[in-house]
Amino acid sequence: MSLKYYIQGVSAISPQQTFDRTVFLDEPVHYEENIIKSITPDFKLYIHPVPLRRMSRIIRIGMSAAKMCMQDADLAMPDGIITGTGYGCADDTIKFLEEMLVNKEQHLTPTHFTQSTYNALSGSIALSLKCNNYNTTYVHRAFSFESGIMDAMMQIADDSAKRFLIGGFDETDIHHYTITSRVGYYKKEVVKNFELYSSGTVGTIQGEGASFITLGASQTENSYCTIDGVKTAFGIKDAEELKQTVVKFLHGNGISIADIDLVISGRSGCVVNDRLLIEVNTDVFADTPIAYYKHLTGDYSASSAFATWLASRILKEQKVPGALLASKDTAAPIKKILYLNQYMGGEYSMILFSKI
Amino acid sequence: MSRVYITGIGAISAIGNDVEETFQSLIEERSGIGTMDYLESVHSAIPVFEVKLSDEELARMAGLSDAKGLTRTTLLAFIAAQQAVKDAGMDMSVDSGLRTGFISATTCGGMREFEKYYHDLLDPDKKGDFALFADTLDSADHTEKVAAIIGVKDYISTVSTACSSSSNAIILGAQLIKHGHLDRVICGGADSLCKFTINGFKILMILDSEPCRPFDQSRAGINLGEGAAYIVLESDACVKDGRTIWGELTGYSNTNDAFHQTASSPNGDGALLAMQHAIEMAGLSPAEISYINAHGTATENNDLAEGMAIQRLFGDEPPAFSSTKAYTGHTLAAAGSLEAVFSLLAIANDTVYGNLNFKKQMDELNISPVIINIDGDPIVVHHVLSNSFGFGGSNTSLLFSKVKDQ
Amino acid sequence: MDQLILELKKELIERLNLEGMTPEELDENMPLFGEGLGLDSIDALEIIVLLDKNYQIKITDPKDGKKIFYSIKTIADYITEQRKPVANTTI
Numbered sequence: 051m052s053l054k055y056y057i058q059g060v061s062a063i064s065p066q067q068t069f070d071r072t073v074f075l076d077e078p079v080h081y082e083e084n085i086i087k088s089i090t091p092d093f094k095l096y097i098h099p100v101p102l103r104r105m106s107r108i109i110r111i112g113m114s115a116a117k118m119c120m121q122d123a124d125l126a127m128p129d130g131i132i133t134g135t136g137y138g139c140a141d142d143t144i145k146f147l148e149e150m151l152v153n154k155e156q157h158l159t160p161t162h163f164t165q166s167t168y169n170a171l172s173g174s175i176a177l178s179l180k181c182n183n184y185n186t187t188y189v190h191r192a193f194s195f196e197s198g199i200m201d202a203m204m205q206i207a208d209d210s211a212k213r214f215l216i217g218g219f220d221e222t223d224i225h226h227y228t229i230t231s232r233v234g235y236y237k238k239e240v241v242k243n244f245e246l247y248s249s250g251t252v253g254t255i256q257g258e259g260a261s262f263i264t265l266g267a268s269q270t271e272n273s274y275c276t277i278d279g280v281k282t283a284f285g286i287k288d289a290e291e292l293k294q295t296v297v298k299f300l301h302g303n304g305i306s307i308a309d310i311d312l313v314i315s316g317r318s319g320c321v322v323n324d325r326l327l328i329e330v331n332t333d334v335f336a337d338t339p340i341a342y343y344k345h346l347t348g349d350y351s352a353s354s355a356f357a358t359w360l361a362s363r364i365l366k367e368q369k370v371p372g373a374l375l376a377s378k379d380t381a382a383p384i385k386k387i388l389y390l391n392q393y394m395g396g397e398y399s400m401i402l403f404s405k406i
Numbered sequence: 407m408s409r410v411y412i413t414g415i416g417a418i419s420a421i422g423n424d425v426e427e428t429f430q431s432l433i434e435e436r437s438g439i440g441t442m443d444y445l446e447s448v449h450s451a452i453p454v455f456e457v458k459l460s461d462e463e464l465a466r467m468a469g470l471s472d473a474k475g476l477t478r479t480t481l482l483a484f485i486a487a488q489q490a491v492k493d494a495g496m497d498m499s500v501d502s503g504l505r506t507g508f509i510s511a512t513t514c515g516g517m518r519e520f521e522k523y524y525h526d527l528l529d530p531d532k533k534g535d536f537a538l539f540a541d542t543l544d545s546a547d548h549t550e551k552v553a554a555i556i557g558v559k560d561y562i563s564t565v566s567t568a569c570s571s572s573s574n575a576i577i578l579g580a581q582l583i584k585h586g587h588l589d590r591v592i593c594g595g596a597d598s599l600c601k602f603t604i605n606g607f608k609i610l611m612i613l614d615s616e617p618c619r620p621f622d623q624s625r626a627g628i629n630l631g632e633g634a635a636y637i638v639l640e641s642d643a644c645v646k647d648g649r650t651i652w653g654e655l656t657g658y659s660n661t662n663d664a665f666h667q668t669a670s671s672p673n674g675d676g677a678l679l680a681m682q683h684a685i686e687m688a689g690l691s692p693a694e695i696s697y698i699n700a701h702g703t704a705t706e707n708n709d710l711a712e713g714m715a716i717q718r719l720f721g722d723e724p725p726a727f728s729s730t731k732a733y734t735g736h737t738l739a740a741a742g743s744l745e746a747v748f749s750l751l752a753i754a755n756d757t758v759y760g761n762l763n764f765k766k767q768m769d770e771l772n773i774s775p776v777i778i779n780i781d782g783d784p785i786v787v788h789h790v791l792s793n794s795f796g797f798g799g800s801n802t803s804l805l806f807s808k809v810k811d812q
Numbered sequence: 813m814d815q816l817i818l819e820l821k822k823e824l825i826e827r828l829n830l831e832g833m834t835p836e837e838l839d840e841n842m843p844l845f846g847e848g849l850g851l852d853s854i855d856a857l858e859i860i861v862l863l864d865k866n867y868q869i870k871i872t873d874p875k876d877g878k879k880i881f882y883s884i885k886t887i888a889d890y891i892t893e894q895r896k897p898v899a900n901t902t903i
Contacts (some may be wrong), residue, residue: 100850103829131662136544138566143543147521150605155448157865159827160857163606164668164797167513168545168566173798176662182679185662185800186574189512189545190564197563197578204581229527232540284562285554396550610857611874669853 053210055203056273056406057263059123061115062359063088064259064347066373069118074363078346078373081243084236084255085222086348090114101178104161106142108221108260112171113178115260116217123264123272129212130184131172132201133219134194136351138168138187140223171219184214192316192393193282194218195355196401200280202265210267217262218355222348227256234322235394246319246345247375254318257348261355263362269406274362275387278402279303286398289329296330296390296400303402311384312370313340314357316391318349323395330390341374354391354399361387361403368405408641410580411809412652413590414494416486417747419633419734420455423467424489429751432759433779437733439617439629445518447601449608452615454599455631455735457482470555475538477516479634480548482740483596486634487552490592494638495649498557504589504644507561509579510549510636511571511595513739516542518600548596561588566739568796569701570660571595573742573804576637577658583641590644594636594743603738604630610668612705618736620702620729621709621775623766628703631735635744652750656789657690657805659683668797669707674715676801677701681719681791684803694789695725695805697758699745700775701793702729703736708795713771726785728775732762742794742802749790749806757781816888824884827862828855840884848883856881863887869894 062068065086066079079089088111093102096114105113112133120126137143146162164170169187176185184205188197195218202214227236237253246255265277281299286292300306313335317324331340347356364370365387370380389401415425420438422428431438442450444460457464464481465473468488473481487508491498498506520527520543523536541547549564561582565575572595579593597603607613607628614627637652645651661683663676670677685692701712709729716724730748737744752758761775792804821835828851830838842848845856856877863869869891871877880890 103831104854136546146606147517147524147602150601151521151524155601155605157861158605158609159861160609160854163609164854166606167568167797169568169796169798169800170667172567173662173667173800176664176799177667180664182661182664182676184660185567185798186565186578186660187567187798188563189566190549190562191544191546193546193563200587201578201581204585204587207585225528226543228530230541232527232530232537235541282561282563284550285559397546609861611860611872666852667854 053207053267055206055265055267055277056269057275057277057362058266058270058273059119059125059264060274060359060362061118061122062259062261062356063090063111063115064356065089065257066346074367074369075371075373082240084240085224085227086243086255086257087222088259106139106165108139108141108219109165109171109174112217112219112260113174115262116175116215119262119264120215125213125264127179127181128183128215130202130205130214131175131181132186132198132214132216133172134188134198134352135168135218136191136194136220137223137226138189139165139170140221140226142166144223144225191351192354192391192397192399195352196280196282196399199277206265206267213264213266215262215264217260218352219260220258220350220352222256222258243345247317247342249319250321252320252322254320254344254349257350259347259356261359263358273406275365275406276404278404280401281399283398286326289326292326292330292398293334296334299400305386307334310338310386310388312380312387313338314361314387314389315340315342316344316357317342318344323392327390327392339376339378339380341370341376343374346373351393354389354401357389358401361389365403365405407584410583410639410655411645412637412655412750413640413645413649414490414638415652415747415750416489416493417635417744418457418482418486419737419744420457420631421733425747432733432748433757435760435762435779437617437762438735445599447604449604452604452613453617453629455629456599457632474535476551477519477539477542477548478598479512479516479596480551482598482632482634483510483548484552484555486594487556487592487636490636490638491556505560506558507579507582507588507591508549508553508556508558509563509565509575509591509593510552511565511575511739512545512548513566513568513571513597514600514603515545516547517602518598521601567800568798569738569741570794570796570800570802571739571742573794573802574660576743576746576804577660579639580655580658583639590638590640592636592638594634595739596634597632597738597740599630599632614704617763618704618732619763620704620731620761621713621768622764623768625704625706625709627705628736631737633734633737633740633744635740635747637743637746651809653753653806654809655804656807657684657688658803659687660802663799663801665799670711670795672710674711676799677712677715677793677795678718680801680803681715681793684791684805688805688807690789692720695791696785696787697725697752697790698727699749699790699792700727700729701795702731704731710768710770712793713768713773717771717773722772724773726758726776726780728759728761730759745792746804749792752790753787753806753808755781756785756787758785758787813888813892816891817884820884820888823862823866827858838884843883844881867891
């Protein structure tokens with residue numbers, strides 16, 4: 051019997067009401083702005099007041115999501131804490147930078163600098179738990195969370211008793227939005243989030259959030275699904291190459307296209323960057339229902355962590371929320387979900403999930 | 407499970423533009439400290455460890471005809487990675503059938519250019535070549551650009567755990583080989599000097615305005631440096647007869663101090679665990695370690711924690727240990743892989759490096775670093791422990807071993 | 813002096829992000845670090861920046877901060893003391 055990787059707990063804080071477990075995107079929030087921010091819980095429920103005082107907004111969000119996930123998985127002490135992020139603690143980074151430029155390198159705020167480091171969240175989680183175990187942070191755009199899953203899966207294969215807390219986080223940032231709009235990351239016109247895919251223009255909307263999972267080799271009572279495989283692909287030239295990569299990935303996991311019950315697509319609403327994804331969706335998955343999520347959360351580097359939360363809940367609850375705008379109904383039972391993402395036309399990644 | 411061998415090394419820092427120059431500086435005990443010549447800052451009086459080449463000169467050295475939009479971090483990374491690839495005899499222009507990865511680390515990515523052009527970038531009406539730096543603050547930028555030029559496609563990733571970053575990149579690479587996901591992987595890290603880090607460490611009051619003095623009673627903080635270093639890890643199957651092998655990665659461990667956001671625990675708990683686990687993984691005992699290339703940043707806190715950890719693990723007569731930070735400065739994300747290169751050179755040449763600027767043993771410790779180079783007959787370097795610690799409580803130890811018949 | 817203490821309390825609440833605290837709730841004799849308010853080494857650095865920025869007082873060795881930053885009162889005393897020589901020269 052080969053090893054399985056169970057998602058034993060999940061959490062998500064996002065621009066939708068996702069930290070309340072009793073709902074599942076039942077009443078999605080509609081936005082009409084290109085930068086959408088998280089709906090946040092009462093941080094005091096998850097973070098001790100002393101450290102809370104100095105934590106930035108995204109660290110608070112990330113810490114709360116981490117604690118929620120551990121509660122969900124009934125995990126007190128992870129054997130490793132792994133985070134993935136694109137721009138890390140963007141707000142503190144920009145604050146320190148602006149202060150430095152405006153004040154001519156004088157009278158700067160130490161806290162902004164210490165919190166600007168990418169591993170500030172993984173370190174803060176370890177600190178709050180007094181956890182001396184493995185701790186790392188991946189910062190490779192839309193491969194960040196995927197790198198974390200890969201890392202944890204290998205360590206679980208080394209020692210199947212180990213359980214990992216893995217999360218993805220990113221925060222919106224107006225400066226970054228403005229600057230990268232130069233290279234077509236974001237839409238010039240304001241769009242309604244529920245009209246993202248019909249906009250027909252270049253760029254997407256900026257979002258944020260933090261989602262965590264607990265991954266381990268044992269099936270706990272609460273377990274949601276299994277992660278069967280993860281693949282990142284860089285330098286994809288055309289749709290044909292992406293198709294081959296997807297098919298090879300599925301075959302490598304001993305399944306074929308027809309075995310996929312639902313595709314969660316990382317379509318972003320950008321006519322240029324979505325091109326290969328759409329082609330693969332129509333050619334390869336012509337008969338498969340395809341669901342979307344970036345209109346709910348906006349796009350950001352670590353959004354695959356949110357997609358993982360989504361896949362986990364769909365497989366456990368056997369329900370595809372209407373808010374995902376799926377192309378067609380998914381026939382029961384939903385056994386296998388393929389997550390297929392693109393980020394800014396550069397990184398492509400896929401994660402395969404199975405029902406328990 | 408495959409073993410993990412190192413078949414190629416590359417480095418650029420204030421003490422050398424390649425491995426040969428670097429090793430010469432180390433054995434001649436030459437520090438790369440100097441004035442701030444290539445970075446504009448109001449704190450220009452602070453000594454730094456610069457690579458004494460302009461961006462244009464770096465691009466020429468890298469053999470790149472068009473380096474527009476490439477940050478200094480990317481240029482440094484490419485130069486060092488290219489050296490490592492060449493040293494390993496990898497020919498990326500032919501399809502070898504081997505799955506190759508590139509895993510890099512950085513703490514600041516393209517901050518140097520981002521801080522320079524920040525206000526221009528924010529103004530949508532301003533045009534120019536600077537606009538090519540729009541998304542270079544992103545840590546993945548340098549990794550993807552270097553991977554694309556070298557021709558690595560099978561696996562890429564980027565790590566950032568402050569000053570232990572590139573050691574953790576090496577750990578991920580080793581795991582991918584052990585688990586059969588890759589046949590070979592280029593791992594390391596890069597950081598260029600920027601105002602952001604100079605001001606950051608200055609405001610934390612751990613930047614010394616004098617040459618840094620690791621493990622010395624009078625130590626008063628770090629000096630910042632820049633550079634890049636990469637090592638090529640390969641599996642059993644790749645390492646056939648006649649290939650040059652620098653050593654084997656026999657142990658590694660990543661632990662967390664869980665003590666404070668920026669400070670190490672005074673007893674060095676996390677550091678002790680990291681060293682212990684790395685030695686256990688290699689199936690060795692502490693007595694078998696020949697040399698420890700310490701993190702030794704020369705901050706009051708790090709050297710106390712690390713010194714205590716060494717003393718707790720090895721007793722009052724530890725193996726030769728030293729910090730090479732007074733040679734290279736603290737190169738942040740490059741430090742782990744740069745010191746991995748030093749460790750492999752120590753193994754290949756049976757030498758250990760004297761800890762520059764050490765005069766007086768720390769009051770709290772009963773141990774002192776080696777102060778002059780020891781090489782040749784008196785010492786055979788079998789196993790080197792290389793430590794890298796960082797903010798967020800990150801503690802990583804790598805253990806490199808001499809390969810029999812090496 | 814009382815004016816300086818009130819000013820310091822307001823500045824500390826803002827700079828150290830002492831959420832929800834009012835100047836009245838901050839006792840100027842309460843230890844700032846350890847068992848008292850529970851500040852740590854990064855807060856000490858923030859106070860050093862505050863003194864430099866708002867009072868032009870430079871503390872170059874963080875260790876000097878230990879005594880000076882014992883409480884809000886001791887910080888106010890230190891500021892007053894540092895201001896004296898300037899006052900003397902103008903008399």
